[in-house]
Amino acid sequence: MNESVRLTAWVRGRVQGVGFRWYTRANALRIGELAGFASNLEDGRVQVVAEGPKVGCEELLAWLRTGDTPGRVDGVTEIWDTPRGGYDSFEIR
Template sequence: MTDSPNRADDVRLTAWVRGDVQGVGFRWWTRGRALELGLSGWARNTADGRVEVVAEGARDLCDRLLGALRSGRTPGAVDAVVEQWGLAKGNLTGFVER
């Protein structure tokens, strides 16, 4: 997929992933899935052991990323994913590991 300019109907997905998700390649794996979908954003470890994922793009593509996070086919082991939806801010370029 190619990067497209931020559209008015784009959304921002913030997901907090709990489980054995730090030090197992989870952020790298998430970055790969997001780039395949053409999403912008980032993934970072949090101090409490979770991974926070922020992704912007079309709602259906963000839904697909969320589904991948919950798929059971990630590095490590995901116990739970909590999601929050909002309007895209349009200030993200590419997808990075923080």
């Protein structure tokens, strides 16, 4: 069974001003069935919220951790929760 989940991930490193949010959105759309957003935080991190099938959220999280991203990822912290809804697609904020 592939239940729907909510992934919130905070990505630290050199991830602002390098197209990181755009590539995150592109990957979420490639994976499919994910809704949410990628947003710059004032402390230099990017917050990624994705809701959808657990397998898709796990794939997005794995991509965030691979280092095959723009800039440089020094680490990713995540929490898992139940979906809250309210997203029509995956956006850049």
